[in-house]
Amino acid sequence: MDNLPWIFVSALLVNNFVLTYFLGLCPFLGVSNSLETSARLGLATTFVMLVTAVCAWVLNTYVLIHAPYLRLICFIVVIASTVQFIEMLIKKLSPALFRAMGIFLPLITTNCAILGLAIFATNRGYGFVEGIVYALGAGIGFTLALVLLAGLREESELSNIPKLIQGTAMNLIIAGVLSMAFMGFAGLFSSS
Amino acid sequence: MKQRDPDLLLFHAPLLRQGMTTPKAMRDVIIALLPATGASLWFFGLAAALVIGSSIAGAVLAEWLFADRASRGESLRDATGILTGLLLGLTLPPGLPMWMAFLGGFVGIALGKVIWGGLGHNLFNPALLGRAFLLATFPIAMTTWVSAHPEGGFFSVYAGNLALPFMQAQVDGVTSATPLGLLKFEQEVTPLTNLMFGKIGGSLGETNGVLLLLGGIYLWLRRDLDWRIPVGILGTVVIFSAFLGLFDAERFPTPLFSVFSGGLLLGAIYMATDPVTSPVTPRGAWIFAIGTGVLVMLIRVFGGLPEGVMYAILLMNAATPLIDRYTQPRVFGHGIEKES
Amino acid sequence: MTADARKQAAAPSSLRLVMTLAIAGLVSGIAIIGIYESTLPTITANKARELREAVFKVLPGVSDMQALVYREGRIVAVPKPQKDEPVVYGGYDERGDFVGYAMPGAGPGFQDTIALLYGYLPSRQQVVGMEILESRETPGLGDKIYKDADFVAEFSALSVEPEIVAVKKGTSTQPNHVDAITGATISAKAVVRIINETHVAWAEQLPAPGTEPPFAGEPADNGTGQ
């Protein structure tokens, strides 16, 4: 029932995972002190989200339809093992990519945005293609929020922000303003 | 917290454009805004003065409260608080309760400026931050547009203006939608002359496009303004509208309508050009301007809201550090620069 | 690496590792199935009650309902629709006569997906009631689509042919006009669009008025019958 462009834009901007669902805040607040790291973590997360969307679809279609109560445990186990598996695979296939991305993979396991993606996609009854588009939007949206915050944090480190405010309080307030600015996207493409 | 910051200008971007952070520049901007402010008094009477006055009072109070002892009063002298309050006031609807305008000014300065370490360090435009806060907080009051020319002449005010603090505004009898709202929700097109000379519903400062343009030219002559930003924003909007017009001239706004409707002129000339929150390099300024223009049209035409200038500028403010980084070729960003 | 060294010292056999996990999994499985089984009756009963209440609300004068799906070219009553199968609910009065359909629809709103249920009388081609089941529209503005009684009342006698049109508040003149909500036009239009789209999607599949499937005699899948 939902059209694909809207699913994408909705996950990317209107209902940005970080800025409106508060998912993935740990890396958002923790890792976003450098632009480079943020971009890499964002891309790695996007990749894992895509894989998760596929796994969630397979699980939903073939396993959980018979045993809905195992949903949570299945998702967690699958996400954790997928991340492990991807880690090993990348290490084998491309050591360079592993160096760039590898250290972030374990971090992603504990990122609630991934589990959130699987749960939201299931709750909304997304099919295979919808799930992939949703994951892509959510992942890029996560990366966007992370990179914007990292840029702003780097900028603010150059100024003499009062000591009281430095740290998490300031990051949260930047995030709040970003979230407010993203409200401008509400309704985007919903009427097309 | 205890030390003053005499080294303010030693490490921050505005250094590259000398004169921009001095009281002189601030006063120039205020002078440039005077005709538009006068027009808002002409159209909306005393109500305009009450709303603008309250937002200035809120901004100045925040400056005063949060400044540490050493620099207290400095910001009053360099008039930045007053300018923020004035800019915010001009973006507010005429019938807004005074206490909301006051709150907007206060929040704009407190969250938009003070916590970043004061003048020259803010990441977002304080006036727009205050407005975004108000719009998210009081969406109904902030989108209730009363008609110009109140019945009782200059000294009559709207019932909404006088609402007690924290209490709801009374709804005025005659409301009128903004031209953008009319276009978006009723498919009604407002005649261009009305847009240019102010016979429309809208915020205090956006009703008279010609005076805003004149102020911009004054600022440009005084070299207080990076002309690339307004030119880039307006140019992008014109091209975007013309392009859409090729598909469906009925449904989409004409280029001139796009330029003169809503807060585009106010935002493009007086807010996007804030040197602290826009990129330093000329190329960065172009990217910033084009991005703002595209976002404005995206939100206006495809979004759920009739107007998107404020959000567009805030979003580009957020992207400014990234733009700055990738437009300084020596430091970073080989290869990526070609993207622009 | 010291942690590794410590592990080496205590190195339990891999059998023990597998056994631990297996036992943990087993116990956890039993616990989960236990809680699932013991809460299932209440949960399904709750859900069925909510659904019945919603259906009765959008279809005045209805006292029974059953789920209807489109299979093999016609609308049939089923005790339990399959997952992901589009379904409408038939509403029947006390004598078991067909009254109208309660049709679920969903689509993008201002902020997120809006899910709703509306009552439809095929004989009159009219919408007779509307209830929002799920929405995240802006508090104070968009949420008027369910909090504003005047707006909800607009859907109590509304023609769907030609399609419903949302017009500026106070200007509705035709039987297919809905007064939009001032300041929340997008949300109001989204509701209208969802109803129109759902109507079009089902228009071909619903049987001619008067030939609706009769009430099957037992309660539809409402969980009470298990």
Place this chain on the structure above:
Amino acid sequence: MKKNESYEEFVKGIWRDNPVFVQVLGMCPMLAVTNSAINAIAMGMASMFVLVGSSFLVSVFRHVIPKQVRISCFIIIIATFVTIADYTLLALVPKVHKELGAFIPLIVANCLILGRQEAFASRYPTRLAVMDALGMAGGFMLALFSLGAVREILGDGALFGFRLFGESFEPWIVMILPPGGFLTLGVILLFFNWFKYKKDEFLADVAEAERSGS
């Protein structure tokens, strides 16, 4: 002495090591569900149930679980408790469950809970582990409640659904929207910082005075 010890474990989580205000853990559920006080309390209770339950089990079996598979075991235990909480809430209070939505399953990914298993419950005797879990969960609940209360009072003019300021109060809608979550928590943390700063200043003054006095 023993008694003091467990009391100490309890109190530290509530204030000194408050999981949200001091350690900045568990932010996702923290911000997402605190748009009203009742939701905040429900989320706090669910988290407390999960945290205390899994801490108890982990501590009881801490010598049985091999180190290599401990994380997997913790996750299985936590996920089990979360599923139990999920179904119980759905059965007993469907309305609250609908409000909290997908954020109940997301308790699993709350780093606070896994963190306590790893850092405390798997190393200490059961009594202390439970006290620690109670303290941490209490601190978490306190934080959730204060955020939820502030947001509901300003954003809706009410607390637990009771109107506080009469009908003509103009609600600050932003507070129950996502930006309000970020901003409120940011400002609360600011106050915490300010409080600490003042306290340090005061202690320094006292020390100064003592030194000059003696």
